[in-house]
Amino acid sequence: LQDDERTSFAFVGKPEDSSIDEIERSASDLGDLGIESQLLILNGYLTESVCDDPFFEGKRADEQAVIERAREEFDADATATYPLQPGEIAGLDLLADVGGVLYDGKEATVDVGTATDVDADGAAEFDSMADRDAVVDQLTPGDETQYLFFTGKGGVGKSTIASTTATKLAEAGHETLVVTTDPAAHLEDIFGEPVGHEPTSVGQENLDAARIDQEKALAEYREQVLDHVTEMYEDKDDTQIDVDAAIANVEEELESPCAEEMAALEKFVSYFDEDGYDVVVFDTAPTGHTLRLLELPSDWKGFMDLGSLTKGAAPSKGDQYDEVIETMKDPERSTFAFVMYPEYTPMMEAYRAAADLKDQVGIETSLVVANYLLPEEYGDNAFFANRRAQQVQYLEEIRGRFDAPLMLAPLRQDEPIGLDELSAFGEEITGLADVVEADAPEVTPS
Known part of the structure; x- marks a missing residue:
């Protein structure tokens, strides 16, 4: 893999700052392993010819700024782009076009005639497909702490949807904690406030935020296990036990990737013990990492059987993990929401992941969020008519595949940043504002 004569690494992402940030982190990690990245492909940019209103002209300007940033921060000769097409990339003709643009230097073209065969004239309105009351029911806590999980493939907007939902729940008077388990998450950017390893206020009444810091989680876990080992052996009279050797063995095992995963799980589980919250969001x-995290309790015994840990070097956590998993499986206590945009790949990845979640962990999907829906008031041309009709087609398929309420979130010119924008966006997509208004005391003139 380190031999660039035999191996090439290409990163593919959208022309978005968050995508470039994640690619830079990944490229740095590969660089630490002596592996160089040879190509960056930015896929799905808007061409000037299809942007004929201020909304999409603004979107295009933002994308071009990101592309320029990528060319400055990466080797410009190793950066390629391909435009958004009116339909999905399918069939030999379009695949040949992609290859010609990326590798042969051909000029990119966008032809509305290549769109997926959809009925653009008969497209239904998005609003008619939303399950607003059922969405509110899934988001609103009962008498016990409610746990909301937003998951899905990378780049579908999980952090924005989670932060928006948390903001509206806090506004509704629920003590709310939003936690990110994603190393690539950007809650600090979204809230405009520092977000650390422990819950802290982000400037909104009833709202705290936290993120799992992998290094701090591992340090805490190491200290916990080593303290337990020391305590376990220090009072023993068995002279046959080499305590220093036992501790050395445990320290070696704590360098394993499994220990890093268990440390993250340990911190994840700790948020279920946080007192004073009505909702934890x-x-x-991304989906695969989340499934791995949830499968770790069943793998714990395998880790415990290694070397010196066989005799119980690590504190017993089995019962606690089992209790957390049971809480997550309880639809009265937990809501699992898959976030996606209405295209084939994210839909099918979410569908398969939902099946894995049910089969491997016993957790049912209880909410689906369809993000980045094209606003109907903009993009009044054949290109966006085809894109919008395709989205409706996939929304219908999503409703058929998932037995869960559907929350709809529109594409915005800019991602919501700060509490005011999160609140306004949340009022548009969650339905929670209607609940707040309904619950507000009626004021009668004196």
Whole structure:
């Protein structure tokens, strides 16, 4: 893999700052391993010819700024772009076009005639497909602490949806904690406030935020396990036990990737013990990482059987993990929401992940969030008519595949940043503002 004569690494992302940030982190990690990245492909930018109103002209300007940033921060000769097409990339003709643009230097073209075969004239309105009351029911806590999990593939907007939902729940008077388990998350940027390893206020009454810091989690976990080992052996009279050797063995095992995963799980579980919250909202890592995290309790015994840990070097956590998993499986206590945008790949990845979540962990999907819906008041041309009709087609398929309420979130010119924008966006997509107004005491003139 380190031999660039035999191996090439290409990163593919959207022309968005968050995508570039994540690619830079990943490229740095590969660089630490002596592996160089040879190509950056930014896929799905808007061409000037299809942007004929201020909304999409603004979107295009933002994308071009990101592309320029990428060319400055990466080797410009190793950066390629491909435009958003009116339909999905499918069929040999479009695949050949992609290859010609990326590798042969051909000029990119956008032809509305290449769109997926959808009925652009008969597209239904998005609003008619939302399950607003059922969404509110899934988000609103009962008598016990409610746990909301937003998961899905990378780049679908999980952090924004989770932060928006948490903001509206706090406004509704619920003591709320939003936690991210995703190393690539950007809650600090979203809230405009520092977000650390422990819950802290982000400037909104009833709202705290936290993120799992992998290094701090591992340090805490190491200290916990080593303290337990020391305590376990220090009072023993068995002279046959080499305490220093036992501790050395445990320290070696704590250098394993499994220990890093268990440390993250340990911190994740700790948020279930946080007192004083009506709702805990989890902004999770991309789907595969989340499934791995939830499978770790069943893998714990395998880790315990290694070397010196066989004799119980690590504190017993099995019962606590089992209790957390049971809480997550309880639909009265926990809501699992898959976030996606209405296209084939994110839909199918979410569908398969939901099946894995049910089969492997016993957790049912109880909410689906369809993000980045094209606003109907902009993009009045054939290109966006095709894109919008395609989205409606996939929304219908999503409703058929998932037995869960559907929350709809529109594409915005800019991601909501700060509490005011999060509140306004949340009022648009969650329905929670209607609950606040309904619960408000009626004021009668004296």
